[in-house]
Amino acid sequence: MKLVLVDLGCGNLGSVRLALGRFGIEPVVTADAEEIVSADKVILPGVGAAGFAMERIGALGLRGPLSSLKQPALGICLGMQLLFDRSDEEATDCLGIIPGQVRRLEPAPGLPVPHMGWSRVEVRDPELGLVSGDYLYFAHSFACDDGPATAASATHGRGIPAVVRSGNWLGAQFHPERSGEAGARFLESFLQ
Amino acid sequence: MPARRIIPCLDVKDGRVVKGVRFRDHRDAGDIVEQATRYRDEGADELVFYDISASAEDRTLDLDWVREIARVIDIPFTAAGGLRTRDQGAACLDAGADKLSINSPALERPELIEELARDFGSQCVVLGVDSYQRDGDYFVHQYTGSPDKSRDTGLRTLDWVRDVCDRGAGEVVLNCMSRDGVRSGYDLDHVAAVMGALTVPVIASGGAGAPEHFRDAFVAGASGALAATVFHDRIIAIPDLKEYLAKCGIEMRR
Numbered sequence: 001m002k003l004v005l006v007d008l009g010c011g012n013l014g015s016v017r018l019a020l021g022r023f024g025i026e027p028v029v030t031a032d033a034e035e036i037v038s039a040d041k042v043i044l045p046g047v048g049a050a051g052f053a054m055e056r057i058g059a060l061g062l063r064g065p066l067s068s069l070k071q072p073a074l075g076i077c078l079g080m081q082l083l084f085d086r087s088d089e090e091a092t093d094c095l096g097i098i099p100g101q102v103r104r105l106e107p108a109p110g111l112p113v114p115h116m117g118w119s120r121v122e123v124r125d126p127e128l129g130l131v132s133g134d135y136l137y138f139a140h141s142f143a144c145d146d147g148p149a150t151a152a153s154a155t156h157g158r159g160i161p162a163v164v165r166s167g168n169w170l171g172a173q174f175h176p177e178r179s180g181e182a183g184a185r186f187l188e189s190f191l192q
Numbered sequence: 193m194p195a196r197r198i199i200p201c202l203d204v205k206d207g208r209v210v211k212g213v214r215f216r217d218h219r220d221a222g223d224i225v226e227q228a229t230r231y232r233d234e235g236a237d238e239l240v241f242y243d244i245s246a247s248a249e250d251r252t253l254d255l256d257w258v259r260e261i262a263r264v265i266d267i268p269f270t271a272a273g274g275l276r277t278r279d280q281g282a283a284c285l286d287a288g289a290d291k292l293s294i295n296s297p298a299l300e301r302p303e304l305i306e307e308l309a310r311d312f313g314s315q316c317v318v319l320g321v322d323s324y325q326r327d328g329d330y331f332v333h334q335y336t337g338s339p340d341k342s343r344d345t346g347l348r349t350l351d352w353v354r355d356v357c358d359r360g361a362g363e364v365v366l367n368c369m370s371r372d373g374v375r376s377g378y379d380l381d382h383v384a385a386v387m388g389a390l391t392v393p394v395i396a397s398g399g400a401g402a403p404e405h406f407r408d409a410f411v412a413g414a415s416g417a418l419a420a421t422v423f424h425d426r427i428i429a430i431p432d433l434k435e436y437l438a439k440c441g442i443e444m445r446r
Contacts, residue, residue, distance in 0.1 A: 014259075014262055014285060014286045014289075015288045018263045019266065047313055048311060049311070049313060110193060112391055112392050113391060114315040114362045114363070114393070117194030117197050117237070117393070118195045119195070137267070138194065139316070140313075141314055178267055179267075183266060
């Protein structure tokens with residue numbers, strides 16, 4: 001299987017690449033459109049800011065190729081947020097694969113932001129490799145709108161999608177590579 | 193609010209885990225990867241690795257052990273020690289660290305926090321603060337990894353944490369130096385004061401000696417509690433600690 005890890009030059013690919021190694025997979029790390037389009041599976045990781053990431057996607061000519069992928073693809077954290085129409089983070093137009101907006105989480109007493117740590121999830125889609133009650137690791141200040149694409153949800157002040165699914169795309173707001181045994185189940189299910 | 197986090201802290205010196213009392217007299221406490229794996233298996237929610245002499249020796253941390261840890265564990269970990277530039281931070285994240293903890297270098301050049309937060313997001317920028325009680329207030333100390341270079345900056349801790357979080361830090365590890373390694377409990381008043389000044393998660397550090405101390409830190413509102421001695425010396429087992437805290441009504445990942 002050819003798995004491409006999209007390298008936007010702004011994320012930490014390290015933890016995802018090493019996690020795939022635990023499944024015996026050596027991903028192709030690239031930003032080349034042809035390589036991405038010809039992959040069996042694609043992972044779009046992301047740590048950083050939406051504005052900078054979309055700028056990189058534009059500069060690398062990846063907007064069209066990413067939007068028209070047909071093979072199974074997974075966006076992680078910022079990589080999931082980029083699938084939506086628009087992010088409030090630096091008022092950024094994103095890929096528009098999933099309808100909805102990405103909004104800032106508002107802190108409140110007893111509710112610090114970033115949402116950082118292990119949150120319990122409710123699972124709506126039985127084919128994610130996850131079960132309701134699993135704890136998954138989150139680290140984010142912006143969150144996607146809850147909507148028809150939500151496949152698993154967590155709560156941090158408001159309900160936030162932990163996993164979204166739309167066609168060939170999956171998005172994980174949590175970090176599967178850092179979510180222990182439950183995260184490994186999720187990754188394994190995507191890699192199968 | 194997510195489950196409260198139990199965070200073993202591993203001080204690293206010359207590639208080995210060490211532990212000192214009140215930042216002095218470091219003694220060997222084991223191999224890094226073995227220790228990381230042990231804590232992961234016992235149910236630690238996150239790990240912190242401080243290369244304690246890096247800042248004082250004017251060098252950055254060794255990426256080899258960051259890669260080794262990232263390869264073997266599947267829980268988040270923070271790396272710290274002499275990260276002075278945006279590019280050193282990038283290299284450390286690329287080696288597989290989830291978060292960067294910045295302490296002395298932020299005191300040298302606070303703009304570093306802005307640069308890291310802008311390029312990698314606030315969620316991976318942690319401010320480490322060594323806070324010392326003096327004259328009825330708390331002040332920030334620098335270069336605490338080296339007894340010879342350690343100094344009082346004269347900065348009030350509350351002013352400093354506010355400033356750095358305005359610059360984009362996404363979490364604060366508050367280490368109360370007068371409690372470090374003494375096992376008499378976290379400085380709860382100080383934790384509460386710092387939390388009151390900030391909207392980001394605050395991690396209590398320094399002074400844990402008994403399960404009740406963790407409970408008190410969480411009741412005071414800390415998002416996580418960090419400890420070294422009680423875990424390294426097997427005075428408290430993490431599974432027992434989590435069971436106790438859950439019985440106290442504190443949400444734990446188990």
